[in-house]
Amino acid sequence: MIIKEKLEEYADLVDLANRTKERIEHLRDKSTSVGGVNYDHLPSSNLYSDKVGNIISNIYSLEEKYIDLIGEIALKELEILTLIDVLEPRERHLIMLRYIDLKGWNDISHKIGVGITQCHRIHNVALKKLAS
Known part of the structure; x- marks a missing residue:
């Protein structure tokens, strides 16, 4: 992979992480809006517990994906910083x-x-x- 592609790949990862973070915040906001679920507290057993659990589980999965992206970004940034030391x-x-x-x-x-x-x-x- 040529260097410019590596640099652009890093920029794409940062953009994806930023969009994922915005999406998580949007979904959290929607889930806690009027008629939504309170994300901070797990609900007690009721008719909506399966739906609430699914919403929380999906948001949690997105957060895990976001954390993985941040780890990948940190690794690539370290690689780039090492490469550009010669400049x-x-x-x-x-x-x-x-x-x-x-x-x-x-x-x-x-x-x-x-x-x-x-x-x-x-x-x-x-x-x-x-x-x-």
Whole structure:
């Protein structure tokens, strides 16, 4: 796998984790809204206990998946940080802003104090160094 694909894969994982977290929060909110279930306390035995149990179980399963994603993200981030150690500080900073912090080119150019075209040049040089 080429380095840019690794970096983009990391960004995709972060995006998936963020969407999963939002989905969990949305489902929790829906389950505790008017007529919903209180997620914090398991219900006592009643007619709705199976449905409530299923809702809580599904939310819990999503949370487990989210925790797995966070673990995978941490592992990949460590791998990326190790890979980019060979870069110059400015190149490393740009790669971190672009792929770890998921910043756009405008934000990156402001943070490192160069134009967008120069950002692209630095980016390309960094990727070539990482590929070799």
